[in-house]
Amino acid sequence: MKIAIIGGGNMGGAIALGLAQSNFISPSDITVSNRGTEKLNALKSSNPSIHTTTDNKAAVEGADIIILAVKPWVLDSVAIDIRNTLDLPKQIIVSVVAGATLERLAGLFSSADTIPAIFRAIPNTAIAVRQSMTLFTPYNAVPEQVDCIRALFDSVGKSLLIEENLMTAGTALCSCGTAFAMRYIRAAVEGGVEMGFYPKDAALLVEQTVKGAAELLLHSGNHPEVEIDKVTTPGGITIKGLNEMEAAGFSSAVIRGLKVSK
Template sequence: MKIAIIGTGNLGQSIAKGLVTNQELTSLYLTKRNLTELKEFEHYKNVVLTQDNSEAVQHTDVLIFAVQPAHLEGVLKKIQSVLTKKHIIISTITGVSVADIERMVGEDKCIVRAMPNTAIAVGKSMTCMCSNALGKQRIDIAESIFNKLGHTLEIPEAQMQAATVICASGIAFWMRLIRATTQGAIQLGFDAKEAQQLAMYTSEGAASLLIQNKQHPEQEIDRVTTPKGCTIEGLNEMEHKGLSSSLIQGIVASFHKINTIKKEQL
């Protein structure tokens, strides 16, 4: 597999970390305007760092674009002459549709829109994908890359913005929940390091229960809430203060914002 990441910033570096540790690569090209931040990758076998996007495109088959929305069109224009039908174009860019990319590179190109999250760095991304007609024929190649770096789900393009909020922004939402639990644990007497350990591994355990038992969360909650016990007391207090409601409202606010991002940035 010959892969290029075009625009190796926050998300691009997370993808690169996942790739160098979880995939057998023939070559991985990482591009960025300033390469100093990519030093940690220069010692990996088969990894090439370059500022030259055309060089990366010419030496690879799968191109993962991870630049900011406003930069995509300019980047694509500059590599247009070296872009061929052999390339699979994977865009992780928020708010840029498959039709937008077709308009920039032509309908005769294989285009996949993928929305991973930064947990891809540790092989735990939930990545949603959709494609154009040509991309559909080769989406299995994109799936095989992202399945080694977590889980994938093919969805209609109309759901892509919602998937971005739940899965990509979702990492930040879950971090806040884990941080708040950590702060609670400190208030109850644990030191900061222990408190974070308790919060992290408990949240990992909760998700693992659902993944492995394939249950609804309420079924697992019923197992924990002893009648008149401390769990239901805490849970009801959290709900009186709007826990579920504030999460849902935050998700919906994030969704409203995401629908304006392309207009603001392009």
């Protein structure tokens, strides 16, 4: 199994680093292609076993899976660049380009006699530490190819196959959601410093608390309110804090932010 990643920026680089630490593929079977060399050099210094190149055509030659991780406005020119080098339908195309529909991708990579297997996927940047929540949707893929792409993303976090019409909402929750969760963390750290902790200690306290809260929910499968009930003593300090946050519009602000990000 060989994987080519076209675009070695935030997302392409994070995918490469996450996959390189996974048991899905060996780092030496990953090739990242990027326009400039600066990001490739940074990637190489993080993991010298990953192959890098500025030649997209060379990257896709012999690859089983090609992951497109370029900005939306570069997608067409990349498709034109690699189209004639691709060995379709043998190779699987996976696009993480936000907003690029399966219809657009199929138009870019299909020919009169070949309709390739294409996946539209939205990982988040936690893929670099193998903790992504990745949403994906297939086009013209057989079950074995769906299983293969599910295994790829499960090796770097968790994945969920969804209908394409939920992609933009899923992007708001999981991709923009990384930033939203971090903004809560930043606010809590600032609160911790105001209450007397050094910033480094406040950051550790908040980050581990948020990680623990998420792990509790993932492991138990409980609704958040069930776990909240366990820490809210009647008349206690937690419920006072929660009610003050709600009075300031906490839940409403989160939902409104998600909806405008869609």
